[in-house]
Amino acid sequence: MYEFAYHRPASVAEAVKLLAADPEAKLISGGMSLIPVLKQRLARPSALIDLGAIPDLVGISVSATTVTVKGRTTHAAVAASAEVRRAIPALAELASHIGDAQVRNRGTIGGSIAHNDPTADYPSAVLALGATVHTSRRTIAADDFFTGLFTTALEPDEIVTAVEFPIPDKAAYVKFPNPASRYAMVGVFVAKGPMGVRVAVTGAGAKGVFRHAAMEEALAKSWSPEALEGITTPAENLTTDIHASREYRAHLIGVMAKRAVAKAG
Amino acid sequence: MGYEGIGASVRRREDLRFLSGRGIYTDDINRPHQAYAVIVRSPHAHARIRGIDASAARSAPGVIAVFTGADMAAEKIGGLPCGWQVKNKDGTPMAEPPHPVLAVGKVRHVGDPVAVVVAETKPQARDAAERIVIDWEVLPAAATIQAALQPGAPSVHDDVPGNVCFDWHLGDKTAVDAAFARAHKVARLELSNNRLIPNAMEPRCAVGEYDPATGDYTLWTTSQNPHVIRLLMGAFVLNIPEHKLRVVAPDVGGGFGSKIHHYAEEAIVTWAAGKLKRPVKWTADRTESFMSDAHGRDHVTEAELALDDEGRFLALRVRTLANLGAYLSTFAPCVPTYLYATLLAGVYTTPAIYAEVKAVFTNTVPVDAYRGAGRPEATFLIERLVDIAALEMGMDRVEIRRRNFIPKDAFPYQTPVALQYDSGDYHRTLDEALKAAKWDTFEQRRAEAARRGKLRGIGISTYIEACGIAPSAVVGSLGARAGLYEVANIRVNPTGSITVFTGTHSHGQGHETTFAQLIADRFGVPMSQVEIVHGDTAKVPFGMGTYGSRSLAVGGSAIVRASDKIIAKAKRIAAHLLEASVEDIEFKNGMFRVAGTDRAKSFAEVSLAAYVPHNYPIEELEPGLEETAFYDPKNFTFPAGCHICEVEIDPETGEVEVVNFTAVDDVGRVINPMIVEGQVQGGVAQGIGQALFETCVYDEAGQLLSGSMMDYTMPRADDVPYIQVGTAVTLCTHNPLGVKGCGEVGAIGAPPAVIGAVVDALRDYGVRHIDMPATSHKIWRILDAGRQRLAAE
Structure with missing residues (x-):
């Protein structure tokens, strides 16, 4: 791992500000993709902006028609959520089979879709369910979000705040x-x-x-x-x-x- | 306290330490003022080093020194030695090109060490390592056996044209040719034995230290055999006399053979510690393990088995190409020769065998012993060929085996490939395995699986292996540059507790339990009174370490011999104390007793008398109670057994699930059944790994494609079913315990049973053989081709 500066903002707005000020900075959520890359010295960010201290970014809410999972919600939380299991059991089950227990307790939905690893599970759910990605500045339809290998429609200083899934039949x-x-x-x-x-x-x-x-x-x-x-x-x-x-x-x-x-x- | 002696399933004493994180592994050892080494490794499979510019690294923060191959050459540091010399068919010695500690002139595989950076911290050493600029002239690579043998192939070593290290043979060619000429049928098979990457849980690590005040060197290292490392490194590489070099192998987290060998990093940290007068530590990361731990297996073989009209084996002819990698690792030459071709008789009476083995250098990581070492390769070949012979003859797979087994009254049995088996009962292990595996009712299970849409198959292997290596004079005549005896020193302490110093090394096998049981059994003392010490050349007499399932057969025998000496002396002391004749003293359950009387002294009383010799036969007997025995085995031991595997294949995806596995092994006398069961289960898991999952893949340029856990498929818990383990014992006839060895049988017996089951499941698809690993992808291709053929018809 190379040296990097470390920030732990308390709000999304502060995180966006830090991100905008430093094009070489990287967001870190659960770190399940980024940390291995750092350990292998395959990336050299100037700073890590840790989203872990932003309370607004965690949680699941279910309405009559949608399930909304906030960006820093872990896979384990989605897998264990009784509400998600009721509304979209397929989503809870997908989350329950990501990686291993350690990964599920650290990894987050926002991190997964923003990283857009071609072998990740979550992007398929976002795309197939026609979800809407909420970010720090707008909403993006699933069909517009994933643009290629490890690339998305996110701007460099844009943060995934939640994913809103319509409840399927x-x-x-x-x-x-x-x-x-x-x-x-x-x-x-x-x-x-x-x-x-x-x-x-x-x-x-x-x-x-x-x-x-x-x-x-x-x-x-x-x-x-x-x-x-x-x-x-x-x-x-x-x-x-x-x-x-x-x-x-x-x-x-x-x-x-x-x-x-x-x-x- | 329950019974703790021979035959008791005592829980492993070492596990409390391991499972509670209190083991002391090499990486847990940190010395005052320790510096950290990072090795710069070749990114190319084959390249000339035009120049190395280390100036930026030398001036980087925290850097203490940078060394290259030239620096070591300037100090006349030797190359890494090879411990076994094999001769060519014409009697000339094998090619033995130099193996420099740090590359000189050119690199020969991805991961070949080129330079070392020593810095105050590991991150600083890493940062500096990236600042070393190497001017490469990249050369074409010979990444596989086939590529290395092509006319005009790149020479891995400039002085070994054609890349052949040796062209060796064993057996009677004339007799084999004659037998084939009169054969009723010939079963033929071409196969590869897949290359494996060992992946011990603990990556390798080495800490070197030099004491300028005494001139003493110490190396802590992840080794299976610290004395061997001391001898090889001290005498051949660094020119440090053995009395000034201590090698310690503390707790070691798995070896599987990969930690037998003397590795460059051990010499690098020891030498650098001397140069810098500071302790130097190197710890491999997993990526380095993949590209620097010696790999295993990697054969390409053609074989033919001649049969008479009743399915009896007349002769076996084998031609094997063995990949040695880029350099000769410590024991590499013996693995595809004396640990392989000598086993080609298997458990069968095949009267004539001829094997040719050509060993080849390639631009890959060196290949050496890996759990089983040669014997899994032999077993896979024989057992697959026997299955094919059964097909050719239209015979049942079990029946053809029975018909060719060496009968139990034929021992000692001399095979046509040098070995003399001392004991065994192959019908019995077979019968017990068939029964335990419910072989007779398999077709019902096949039909039931078919109703669920699954293809179910059953496979069998009746293997033998040679372990307990080995009689020193015999292996010496075959090219070993070492003796393979073992040593035990037993120190009875004044109050009667016992410390045993063994030359073997435990890195997962549970010696601290098994050996303590032996002592408890011998001396009638509780295990809590026994300490087993291993892994430190400063404490233990010169021993040869642990590999080849030798620890109990050879090391345990040394413990027995040393115990006998202790008891003999203690009887003389007891006779004196009891005022009786030594012939009248009996030793039983920890008591020395005058036969037929109630006059007795306890073991502790006699021990105390030995160390406080007030009332003692001092004129005729030295005080103290400590004895050493060196035991040189009379023969190899020959564990054998029968493994049966059942698989189900998903015809839509090609996935294989191992649904049942039964192993019945004859490992000789069993000291601790629970440990034997664990060893067999672990070995079978690795055998399943080789059969279904693991394979090392290089591309044509010699880049390691399976260089991480993301791409190298280790078997996982959910890939391995419950493994039913049974034992059917015949005693080894030539060692005092009657033991044979159990550490490798699983990895040897399992692969052909698994592949036999896969082939059986696919019997309707015209498949005779599938090379390992039988991945879902490979099986899907077979299924797909079969379906397309059916559609075309």
Whole structure:
């Protein structure tokens, strides 16, 4: 780890101010992605702005139509929330299978989606549920938020304050973990409800999380695993590595999608 | 206190310390004024060093010194020695190119040490290391065996053209050729044995210290064999006489073979401590472990088994290419030769065997012993080939094994590949395993799984291994540059408690418990009165350490011999005290008794008399009660057994789940059944790891692609089922305890059982063999190809 300055602001406004003043500074929430990168000396931020002392950034609220998870809420909190389990069980279950217990107790939703690791779980839920990302200055629709590998629509001095999920009629997430890292090698989130029918795939896309138009179309006609029969995923835009070829990932997208639809009921 | 002697499942005494975080590992040792070393490693698989500019690093904050290979060469520091010389077919010695501590001239693998920075703090050393500028001339790399053997391949060592370290053979080629000429059928197999990265839980660490007042050096290191390190480093690398060098291996968090070898960092910190007159510590991070701990396995093999018309094995022919990596690690040459080809008879009566092994240098991390070391490679080959032979013959896998087993009345049994097995009962371990695994009712489970949409398969392996290494004269004649006896010093303290100094080393095996049980059994004292000391050359006589499942068979035998000497002397003291003839003294349950009388002295009373010799036969007997025994084994020991594995495959994804695993092992006499069970379970977990998950991957340029836990798949708790462990004992005939060894059997027996089960599950897909690891990806490709073939038909 290289040396860095450390700030612990008490409000979002103060954090934004610090961030705007120093283009080389980095926000740190749970640190589950950033700390390993720092330890390996792969990043050299001038300062870390720790969001851990901002009380407004933690909490879950559920209305008749939405679940809102504030940015610094941990995966463990989402997984354990009785309200989330009732409103969007698929979201609680997704959160309960991120990383391991230590990661879930540190890692946060805001950190996960702002980092936009192509193998992270949360981006698929945000995209498939048609969530709205609330930031320090605006709201961003899920479809506009994820722009590529490790990149988002966030401005350099913008902070994710909450994610607002519409409550679906049906939803489920099924992942095939990478055997070594246990990140998603393929993860498919399916949802049906006010957001329409949406299918988001994580872990497999060479450019990160993406929606699967052909599957959405088929499921919109008939919400059943059988409806996905024969729908293939073009392999050329998928990741290939020592764990799985793009063809295998394309195949697994089909299997995981069917299982997700079956699970959603 | 319950029974604590031989056969008792006493809980491991060391675990309180380990599980409560109170172990003292090398990285826990911090010396006054300690400085920190960071090693600069090659980012290239193969490159010439045109120049090293360390000026910016030397002037960086906190830096005490920067050393390169040139600095060490200027002080005539030796290269890292190899402890075993193998000869070519023509009798000439193997190629033995230099292995400099810090690279000189060129680097030969990613991770090859190039320079060391010593600074006041580790972060300062790291910062400075990044300021070293190396002018590289990157060369093409030979990253695999196949690439290294291509005509015109880059030479890993300029003076070893063709990259062949040795071309060795064993067995009777003429007899084998003759047997193949009259064979009814021949089973053929080409396979690779996947390269593994050991990943002990504790990364390697070394702390060097020099005392200018006495000229004494001390090295604390993560080693399985501190005396071996002292000898190799002192005599061959740093020219420090052994009486001025102490090597301590304190608590060590797993070794699996990877901590046998003498590593560059040990020499670097010791040498730097002497130069700088300050203690110097180096601790590997996990990334360094991946690219600097010796790797394991990595064979490519073609084999043929000749059979007669009744399925009897007539002859075995094996051609193996073994990857040695970029340099000869300490015991590398013996692993693919004398620990491999000598095991190719397995548990079978194959009368003629011929094996050729070509060992190859590549631009990869050195390859050396890893749990099993050669024997897993032999076992995987034999057992896979036997399965294929059963297919060829249309025979049952169990029946073909039974038909070829060495019968239990044939011992001692001389194999055609040098070894003489002393004891065993392969039918019995097989029968007990078949019963425990419910082999007979497997088809019901297969059908039930099919109803759930799963492909279920069962696999079997009947393995043998050689351990308890080894008779010194025998291994000496085979090229070992060391003796492989073991030592024990038993010090009875005046009040009757006992301290045992053993030359073996425990790094997870539980010696502090097992050896204390031996002493408790021998002397009739409670275990609480016994201390086991190991791992410090200043305390323990010259011993050879722990590897090859040798600690109990060789080290335990030394303890028995030293115990015998103590008891013999104590009887003479007791005879004097009891005014009886020594022939009349019996020693039982901690009491010396005049036979047939109630006159007795306790062990503690006799001990006290030895140290307070007021009433003592001082004219004929020295005071004190302390004895040392060196035990040189008469033969290897031969644990054997039967492992049975059941898997289920998800045909949609190719995922394999190990659903049942049964191991019935003959490890000789069992001292502590609970520890044996743990050792077998741990070994099986590693065997499952090799079979299904683990593999080291280099790209063509020699970059390590599986260089972290993100990409190297270690088996996890949820990958390993409950492992049912049984033992079926035949005693070793040539050591005083009748013990054989249990540390490696799991890693040896499991892989072919797992792969056999996977192949069995895929029997409808025309699969005869799958190389390890049988990942979901690999299996999906087989399933996909099968479905496409079916669709085409």
